[in-house]
Amino acid sequence: MDELNDQRQQRIKKLDLLRDLQVPPYGTRFEVTDRAGDLIRLHGEKPKEELERESIPCRIAGRIVALRRFGKAAFAVVQDGADRLQVYLKKDRLAEPSYRVCEQLDLGDWIGVSGHLFRTKTNEFTVDVSELTFLSKALRPLPEKWHGLTDVETRYRQRYVDLIANPSVHDIFITRSRIIAGIRAFLIDKGFLEVETPMMQPIPGGATAKPFVTHHNALGVDLFLRIAPELYLKRLIVGGFPRVFEINRNFRNEGISTIHNPEFTMLEFYVAYADYNDLIALTEELFGKLAQEVRGSTTIEYQDKQINMAAPWRRWSYRQAILEVNGLDASVLQDRTAALETAKKLGVEVKQDADLPTILNEIFEETVEPNLIQPTFITDYPIELSPLARRKDTDPTLTDRFELYIAGREIANAFSELNDPLDQRQRFEAQDAQREAGDEEAHHLDEDFLRALEHGMPPTAGEGIGIDRLVMLFTNQASIRDVILFPQLRPEK
């Protein structure tokens, strides 16, 4: 169908017309000395007379996204990154072959121009072009000029078109890059070492999730795409790096939704000699800094909610939160039957044979989580939900752990790491029992990880932050697909 498309045929014809003019339709280099955005920032506010007086030369390149032709002149809007700058192409001013080239221009073509800055009659900041260089031909038409590209499926499948047609999409991904660069700078400044650990693992560990399986032919073994880097990063703490972090992809073979993509970017960092309280302070500092850098304020707006990132944030123990939100008596925390009844009364669906921690967690997720709009550290999770976290000294049924919630969503998960190899072995064995009972997502026992712990790991605190959700928060996007350049979709056709 595309092959027969009339607009595409027209443009292929123009390739030959350009070649007739000795102009290669797919050129080589062009010396770019200016960026449209810089010119606009530096000179865009200057009045007409000042621009005339200064006669500022410039040389930019970009894609034509609007074209208004007259008989012997034309205005083109050139898009350079997220910025757009108008250029004026006038027959008198251009050398003879240049204007012939100008007549062949289409929306979508790449050009380079040099000339001088001026203001038009209607006061538009514009480049008066004296030399036009054709750079590359577009064979396909751009989306329509004022509605742009709105079809979400096409936006995700053909992100390149989305980026051309919707400049604001550039800003989201520029912000994403700034957030990641900001995190990296923050951690490196605090003495962290950035490392890379295996994405392909023989035993998928460090999280509760279903992995993707792949196969290595030469080794003749199945490998798993990692669900978390955690166990490898802790091996590095054992090895003697006191502060490490990794920013990389995790893969989980689970559902897709507005907050889940099968591959997602995770920051994990580990600090020797520290505990989870130290990470609370570090997290507040990091988020405050990012909010300032990216939004210019510690108050940010997310989906009509005002979120105040200024430290300190609320700390609330997991059990207290369950009790307070629902006005419950502390006795339900110890009594499975009472907890089950409470769940029913609250309209929380729970399997009849669920154990006490699971019932309480269902109640937590249904009744507490959605209300945690302002940044809140939920602390002291039960040991059953935290197979890699250190027990609390004051209560061995709880762990030294927090999860950070913002806008009703889990943003970070952190704990003092379990460094007792014998306790860790028992926890893995408990997970194995759950696996045998049918829980596909239970943690796998990792002998080499236990061997590492047996060599001694210093007291350590570790934290994971989901970067995609963090970017959603800072760019005010409702869907994770809008902060991932190429989100996973079913293949076309």
Place this chain on the structure above:
RNA sequence: GAGCCGGUAGCUCAGUCGGUAGAGCAUCGCCCUUUUAAGGCGAGGGCCCUGGGUUCGAGUCCCAGCCGGCUCACCA
């Protein structure tokens, strides 16, 4: 996996009660040397998501499927 909504020209969308497939932008031709969604005159462009069915006749009604969005379930 379930429910709801959507899929018509390159793009954004109309399409009445089942009766010859429409608009704007884009494209092509002509005019036009300061436009801003430039303008004027004229023209071309369709696997109406796919496959069945009902009917004299289906973009429209029915069934099945494909793709997407949202909500729910699972998950970070």
